[in-house]
Amino acid sequence: MSSDSVRVRFAPSPTGYLHVGGARTALYNWLFARHCGGKFILRIEDTDRTRYVPDSLPDLMAGLRWLGLYWDEGPEVGGDYGPYFQSDRLPFYQKYCDQLVAEGKAYRCYCTPERLDAMREEQRVNKQPPGYDRHCRFLTQKQIAEYEAEGCPWVVRLAIPTKGATEYDDLFRGHITVDNQQLDDLVLLKSDGFPTYHLANVIDDHLMGITHIMRGDEWLASVPKHVLLYQAFGWQVPVQAHLPTILDPSGKGKLSKRKKRIPGEPEMLTYVHEFKEAGYLPEALFNFLALVGWSYDGQTEYFNQSRLVEVFDLERVNKSPAAFSYEKLDHMNAEYIRSLGMNDLAGRMLQELLANGIKADLATVLDLEPLVRERMRTLKDLVPLVDTFFVDELDYDPQLLIGKKMDRESTLNMLAQAKACLSEVELFEEETIEEALRNQASVLDMGAGKFFAPIRVAVTGKTVSPPMFGTLKILGKERSLARLDAAYEKLSQS
RNA sequence: GCCGCAUUCGUCUAGGGGUCUAGGACAUCGCCCUCUCAAGGCGAAGAUCGGGGGUUCGAAUCCCCCAUGCGGUACCA
Numbered sequence: 105m106s107s108d109s110v111r112v113r114f115a116p117s118p119t120g121y122l123h124v125g126g127a128r129t130a131l132y133n134w135l136f137a138r139h140c141g142g143k144f145i146l147r148i149e150d151t152d153r154t155r156y157v158p159d160s161l162p163d164l165m166a167g168l169r170w171l172g173l174y175w176d177e178g179p180e181v182g183g184d185y186g187p188y189f190q191s192d193r194l195p196f197y198q199k200y201c202d203q204l205v206a207e208g209k210a211y212r213c214y215c216t217p218e219r220l221d222a223m224r225e226e227q228r229v230n231k232q233p234p235g236y237d238r239h240c241r242f243l244t245q246k247q248i249a250e251y252e253a254e255g256c257p258w259v260v261r262l263a264i265p266t267k268g269a270t271e272y273d274d275l276f277r278g279h280i281t282v283d284n285q286q287l288d289d290l291v292l293l294k295s296d297g298f299p300t301y302h303l304a305n306v307i308d309d310h311l312m313g314i315t316h317i318m319r320g321d322e323w324l325a326s327v328p329k330h331v332l333l334y335q336a337f338g339w340q341v342p343v344q345a346h347l348p349t350i351l352d353p354s355g356k357g358k359l360s361k362r363k364k365r366i367p368g369e370p371e372m373l374t375y376v377h378e379f380k381e382a383g384y385l386p387e388a389l390f391n392f393l394a395l396v397g398w399s400y401d402g403q404t405e406y407f408n409q410s411r412l413v414e415v416f417d418l419e420r421v422n423k424s425p426a427a428f429s430y431e432k433l434d435h436m437n438a439e440y441i442r443s444l445g446m447n448d449l450a451g452r453m454l455q456e457l458l459a460n461g462i463k464a465d466l467a468t469v470l471d472l473e474p475l476v477r478e479r480m481r482t483l484k485d486l487v488p489l490v491d492t493f494f495v496d497e498l499d500y501d502p503q504l505l506i507g508k509k510m511d512r513e514s515t516l517n518m519l520a521q522a523k524a525c526l527s528e529v530e531l532f533e534e535e536t537i538e539e540a541l542r543n544q545a546s547v548l549d550m551g552a553g554k555f556f557a558p559i560r561v562a563v564t565g566k567t568v569s570p571p572m573f574g575t576l577k578i579l580g581k582e583r584s585l586a587r588l589d590a591a592y593e594k595l596s597q598s
Numbered sequence: 599g600c601c602g603c604a605u606u607c608g609u610c611u612a613g614g615g616g617u618c619u620a621g622g623a624c625a626u627c628g629c630c631c632u633c634u635c636a637a638g639g640c641g642a643a644g645a646u647c648g649g650g651g652g653u654u655c656g657a658a659u660c661c662c663c664c665a666u667g668c669g670g671u672a673c674c675a
Contacts, residue, residue, distance in 0.1 A: 117675050294673040301675050325670035402612025424604050432624045478637040556633040568635045
C-alpha cells in the first residue's frame with residue numbers, strides 16, 4: 105500500500121468526556137497518520153440517542169486539541185467524506201441495510217423486547233449460551249405479511265452463516281479464527297431507524313476510505329461480525345489493529361471511566377480535562393500516553409511530538425495490557441516542567457496563578473521561576489509554593505518559629521539578630537543576603553541551618569519553602585524586615 | 599457457561615534459540631550535595647522470564663497442556 109493513501113479515524117461516541125484510554129487510541133491513530141503522511145479523521149458516532157451527553161462533544165474536541173491531535177477531516181473542519189456525524193448519515197445506513205435485506209443477507213426481526221428478555225431468561229435458567237434464537241430469520245411470507253399489517257416495530261438483523269468459521273488478521277494479535285456458531289444474528293438497524301455501532305461503523309469506514317482500523321481491545325471480539333458484514337457487502341476489510349487495554353494502577357482492572365475513590369488513595373484521574381486541570385502539561389501527557397503500549401528501544405523514553413511522529417512504528421505496539429502509572433506520569437511531567445524555557449514556564453505559571461485568583465505580574469513570575477521550577481511535579485504545585493509572596497499578612501502558628509532544640513527566648517533573640525543583620529544589607533541581593541546571614545550565624549556560633557529555620561518561617565509562614573535567600577530578595581528588604589517584626593510580635597505574644 | 603486475547607523486577611518495558619549469571623525507566627532504600635523541600639550525583643535491592651510438559655547440543659525466546667487475568671457474549675458504543 106502506498107503510504108500516502110493511509111486514512112485512519114478516531115470515532116468516539118458523545119456519551120462521555122474524553123478518557124485517557126480514548127486519548128491514547130486517538131494518539132496512536134494520529135501518530136500513525138502523521139508518520140505515513142496520511143489522514144487523521146474524526147468521526148462522531150452518535151447513534152445511541154439514549155446515552156447522548158450534550159457537552160461531551162466540546163470536551164472531546166477540546167481534549168484532542170489540547171493534546172495537539174488536530175484532525176484533517178471531521179467536525180468544524182469538514183472534508184470530502186462527510187457528514188462526519190453518524191446521525192447525519194442515516195440515509196446511507198438505511199440504503200445499505202435495505203440492500204442486504206433484499207439480497208437475503210439480513211432480515212427484519214419483529215421480536216419484542218419482552219420476548220427477547222423471556223428468551224434470555226430461559227437460556228439462563230437452562231444454562232444455555234445466550235443469543236438470539238433466530239425466531240424471525242425463518243418466518244414465512246405469510247407471517248411477515250401479518251407482522252407488517254399489524255404495524256409491528258422491527259429491527260434488521262444480519263443473517264450469520266450457520267456453518268464455517270470467520271478468519272481475519274489483526275496487525276497486533278495475528279491470525280484469529282472464530283467459529284460462526286459463536287456468532288449471534290446481530291442487530292444492524294434499530295427500531296428507531298438508527299444503525300447500531302456495527303453497521304454504521306462498517307459502512308462509514310468503507311465510505312470514508314479508512315485503510316486501518318486502530319481501536320481499543322474491547323472491539324476485538326466483534327471483528328468477526330464486522331468481517332461478515334464487509335463480506336456481505338462485498339467490500340474489502342480494512343487492516344484491523346486492536347490496542348491493548350489500559351489497566352488501572354493496580355493492574356487488576358480496566359482503567360474505569362468512572363472515578364474510583366479508594367479511601368486514603370489519591371484521586372484517580374481518568375478524563376483528559378482532569379489532567380489539564382490537575383496541572384499536567386499536554387506535551388508530557390502526550391509523551392506518556394505514547395508509551396502506554398508502545399516502546400521505542402526500551403531505553404529512550406522522552407520524545408517530543410515531532411520526534412514521536414518520526415519514530416512511531418506500529419510494529420512496536422505491545423499486545424499485552426498495561427497498567428497506568430500515575431507515578432511515572434508525575435515524574436515525566438516534572439521532567440517536562442524543568443525542561444521548559446524560561447519564558448515558556450513563566451507564562452504557564454502566570455496563567456496558573458491568575459486562574460487561582462492571584463494577581464501576579466510577569467516580572468514577578470520571572471523572578472519566582474528559578475526558585476520553583478525544580479519543585480513542581482505539576483503546575484498545581486505552584487500556588488502553595490509561592491502564595492506567601494502575594495499576601496500582606498502571614499497566618500501561621502508562632503510555635504513553628506521555634507526550631508528543634510530551641511526555645512521561645514532563643515528564637516526571639518534569633519529573630520532580632522536576623523532583623524538587625526538584614527537591616528545592614530544595602531544591596532538586597534541573594535549573594536549579599538546570604539553572606540550577611542551566614543556571617544551572623546557564625547558570629548552567634550550557630551549552625552547556619554539552625555539560624556535560618558526561624559527566618560524561613562517568619563518570612564514564608566512555612567517550615568518548607570523555596571530557597572530562602574531568593575525568597576528574601578524577591579520579597580524585598582522592606583517586606584522582609586516587616587515579616588521578621590511580625591514574627592517577633594507573634595511569638596512574644598504567644 | 600461459551601468464545602477470544604494476554605502472561606519478563608511492585609509498575610512500564612528491552613528481549614524475537616547461544617552475546618541474558620536478563621538491560622533501561624518509575625517507585626523503594628542507602629550515601630553524597632545542601633538553608634528547608636526539591637532537583638542532581640553515586641550506589642543497592644528487586645524477575646529461577648505464570649506453572650508443567652516437550653523440540654533442541656542449547657529456550658525468556660519455538661510447540662502443546664494447565665492456571666490466572668482481561669475482554670466479548672445488548673435494539674451500548
